[in-house]
Amino acid sequence: MKANTIKFFSPEENAPATKKVKAQTKPTGYISGTGKLVLPPKTLEELGVEPLSTRFKIGAPDGKRTLKYLYLIPSSDEEGTFAMTKSGRGFSIPLDVILKKGGVDFEKTKYTFDITIFNYEEGVVGYELALGTAEPKPEYTGKPRGRKPKKDVGAE
Template sequence: MKTPNIRFFSPGENTVIVKESVKAKSAASGYISTSGKIVLPVSTLRKLGINAASASFMIGSPARQKTIKSIFLVPASEKDGAFSFQKSAGGGYAIPLAAILKKGGVDFESAKVPFLVTEFDYSQGITGYELRLQEVRPKPAYTGKPRGRKPKQALAEAS
């Protein structure tokens, strides 16, 4: 009989390494409105350290993807190819991107599309922001017992 290959363990491998816990920052978030605007609330802008009045961004999505699942915001110094924030009626700031989102397959017209914002290093000390789109699940239909008084028509038929 052939001897099987066996990997033997050492007593040192039987110890559990405990990592120090890092306090998680509360997640920065926003949403895409039903009119196709990327909306960032003031609280999210404060967490990220963005001055919406003077900030401008280059906006992109991952290459070779037909549908947009995340959007990248990279700070831009020039105003030519950059998008800037507009004051939103809801108390935050928005960037209108309806045509780009529609071409990217994002269904923002039926419901708000929420997203989470994470930071990433773009290049040479430039910090970019990734907006990862979340799935929108429709609210399930109410299937419970109807409450309240019966309509007058139903009362007349019951008598």
């Protein structure tokens, strides 16, 4: 046997595989059927938000017709900000008119969102809400692409 055809193992390869650390899930919430952004208590705890005292500036990407992302920026100003209200077990922000203008049909479709933390300004942390629906993607109904399947000769 030639020396270049032998693969040698190391002691590290013989060590038992370590368990993978579970990926940390992103904080989530949903849009209610009445057009409120609902944030569960667990999500607020993960984000470190005090719901009764924190007010938010709410925005969206400029120049977009439909809302796919919302931005919540904590602010101490009373003017031009939204307050959270207690609803059920969680807290919510009513945004029904803004969501309708942004093309979000919350009355017929259940929307959820994942929250990502980003740095807005020096010392100010913002929250990006990526909107998505809970229903599966519709089945493709267009023209099939690629090679045509071969017909079975023995089946005739």
